[in-house]
Amino acid sequence: MVIFEKSQSGRCATAQVPAPNSTTETLDPVWLRQDKPVLPEMSELDVIRHFTQLSQKNFCVDTQFYPLGSCTMKYNPRGVQHFAMQSAFLQHHPLFPTDSAQGILACLYELQEYLKIITGMPFVSLTPMAGAQGEFAGCAMIRAYHQARKDNARVEMLVSDAAHGTNPASAAMTGFVVKEIPTTQDGDIDLTALQQLVGPHTAGVMLTNPSTLGVFDRSIIEVARIVHAAGGLLYYDGANMNAILGRVRPAEMGFDVVHINTHKTFATPHGGGGPGSGPVAVNDKLRAFLPIPIVAKKIVAEKTEYYLWEEEDCPESIGRLSTFMGNVGVLLRAYIYIRLLGEVGLKRVANYATLNANYLQQKLQEIGFTIAFPQRRVAHEFIITLAKEAKTQQVTALDVGKRILDFGFYAPTMYFPLLIPECLLIEPTETESKQTLDAFIAALKIIWHEIQHSPEKVCTAPSRLACKRLDEVNAARNLDLVWHEKKL
């Protein structure tokens, strides 16, 4: 039942409503609404039951292995949540003077410093509120860079054909014409094609490394050389940083600008669709254009004081991306996570994320699944393709994903990257034990057997969940987006 069906007119959680006071002051009716909006009328007990029951229908990292490629669904340490939600932080108004917020600003300043070390880039801004906003900021900074040099011919942004959809979308939102660079059979960027595509029209190239194909592009130094020689800048999509923490940095690879997904690499919780945050880090070329505000530090009478650089301090900045300081609560969580792991802990992340992915790939290959790049070492995620099974058994990647749900695991990412047909992109992350991986492998062994001998079990999945496969065509053809009271 939806909540509106549990509603009873006139019911109210009266403990939550402010007591009526003695004032009779009110506005003239011309300003007021005369109707009652469609909001539930419930007791507090009914509300808590409804939403608790709803939550129990969700798969989540706290209850299930969640090998969602590209999303880095690692454990979200509970301590991080607790410490980030102290009342002093939660009660702080963003427009209180900075001298009253020193505790918050100290954490954010140090986070900026850590991200500089982690990316190898000397300058950071924390304000983008998600990876996509970080991408927008990066593209806008690249645009500002060329405009400052009065180079108005650079209207194209190149993205890998394996790129996450936000890359071309962000580039388009920033006014660029988007062109795609093909990938080779081996999973590396096609250098010949790249050389042909870059030129005086190239503002920049957006890549990630390892790529969305799960492999490290070995020619990245050459890619950077080609792009820079043509006068373009190189953008790093930080979605896959979990694979390289402490091993290699975007700076050494030749990138000029990076965004980080704190809700991936730095374990800030995914929240059912956010909030995340997408800090950006740049080298000297783009320093002047960083979005504001940026946390700064000065020494006054031997005391450290944190404050904010705003419009006056950063006259060439691309400006503000959010009303205040971005997703401060999320940034605090990223800070706390880094303090928990420390240098050694951060370096272990890539090691064990990569170990887990390679182990899982090896085992799935032994079962019989087709690996997308059997000749390559994979990074922190890998791809299996069901293209053959789709032809011979009429079992698709979607079917397999739904059957995995029946075994109590969340499905891997499906049909991304677009280059590999019928693919599942699997990212175990470093916080999963060998026992969990072995349980997943055992389930996939059963599913493999079903694909060969009883494919209908896979094609009709999920069958063990309360919710069966949904009619998405109907959902799109007959839009039912809001509840309406049925009139008798």
Add this chain to the structure above:
Amino acid sequence: MTNIPSEFKYTKTHEWAYRDEDEDFITVGVTHHAQQRLGDIVFIELPEVGIRVHEGEEFGVIESVKAASDLYCPISGQVIAVNSALNANPALINQHPFDAGWLIKLKPDDIADLDELLDADDYAAAVEEEDSD
């Protein structure tokens, strides 16, 4: 009717164009191959009657659950009719891509432009090449 009828002309982007004998307009739609790849069509965005469209230019969007593809104009001309039945029933495109699922009728600038399009055999070859990729 076969999946690539021989009386029709085609584009590499999976539109078809058909001219009835002696008519001075053409009808445009998407092929069986296109609707099969898209899956169940949920929505179609078509141009207004009267506007001019140019060869190769986008004239609308065809949307399924898993994709939204641009529709490319086969030859330049003026839109003289759109298939309004598709508003309530976009499934017509899946069921009858070559007749009841037609998209627009176009008065071409030059009817000879039709000859530049692919014939059924060439289109069949293009589809086969695409499928084997």
Add this chain to the structure above:
Amino acid sequence: MPYIPHTDEDTAAMLQTIGISSIDELFSDIPRDVSISSLTGIPAGLNEMAVGQLMTQRASHVEKMQCFLGAGAYEHHIPALIWDIAMRGENLTAYTPYQAEASQGTLQLLWEYQTMMASLMAMEVSNGSLYDGASALAEAVLMAVRLKHKSNHPVIFVPTTLHPLYRRVLTTLLQPQTITIVEIPYDETQGIITLEMLDEIARAHPELTALIIPQPNFFGRLEQVDALTRWAHAHQALVIGVVNPLAMAWLKPPGQWGDKGADIACGEGQPLGIPLAGGGPYFGFLCCRLQNVRQLPGRLVGRTQDKAGNVGFTLTLQAREQHIRRGKATSNICTNQGLMVTAATMYMSLLGPLGLKQLAQTCYQQCQFLLTQLTAVSGVKPLFVGPHFHEVVLQLPQAPQKVIALMRAQGIFPGLDLEKWYPALKNTLLVCVTETKSEADILTYVRLLSQSLA
């Protein structure tokens, strides 16, 4: 190893399965000359207890003050159950509900949110959230421009009574587009924009794409939403309402403005159960007419059936979004503010239409009570004539710095000095009073303000 469960035996067994002898071999593809070996400068890790102590110490360096400040972020009582339930693992650690069958909780909640938000705005549809109010407004402008796609030179009228930081964000996010932003100055007596001013500015910009109308505006004043909406529609322009969602439970909502209603409604959802939290995370909402739903950015949840005929919920119209439409998507947004929407939905459910209305009215009355008490303080009065919601600009007899410093020393932050944002508004303070202040709190405020001015 914190959060990494592998024992030495596990690691050895896994290396053997892969057929290598060390983890380092996994990284053989990384060219040697770009590899690094350490992250010098990252401090050594701390265990949970030590980090907790560190963060407690950091929290102690955040000054707690009684808040009479609004300006886009509002303090309201947040019922205890909201964050208890929002922080359940099933809400906190779930991800975007792409696998609908495994995410019915998230999806149903979003569908219920869509219903509540759309109705609160008196609009037909709502999306599943954007980052914050300012970026939601930018998306609303981009949507309005797409809807009027015949215009080659879109022009947007932006009142200077719109939050100054929203105007800055609009400039940044719309920079790459060829959209002209024209500012509409406000009437200095009334603190709102007027039809006369619109008429005058429209002479230089005959083709207008959209008019943005804030309600209430940054000064807390109520704009003439009906007249402004009719004016915009008479000029073939779309109306984008930027509103306080709590206020809309009591005030006339955008869908009821003028004769046809606003075309798009958006704003900041923070007042609905989200803590101030130093500025974020909050969430932005965006609502529109059903006929324009395909131009609405962000996620949408639709109700449908599953194969067994049971009611179910799924993301729909995904073909508009970045992961499918890529460069031609309605927006690049992927991760939004899901957890904040979860909290806001529970908040709206708990208070209901009557509770929210009463709350909005109480906030208004609190502010009126403050004004009544302030009549006894010489030299202090509301700067603008006309109805307000819960915020008001006070004219002071002197610059506010001293008042702010003295009241702050007493643990009260009295309001925002507006001169930085509006250079003409010298000696002013933007003050907000919500239900969180008792009558005694307000009387104390008045007393301390009076003393500080002496």
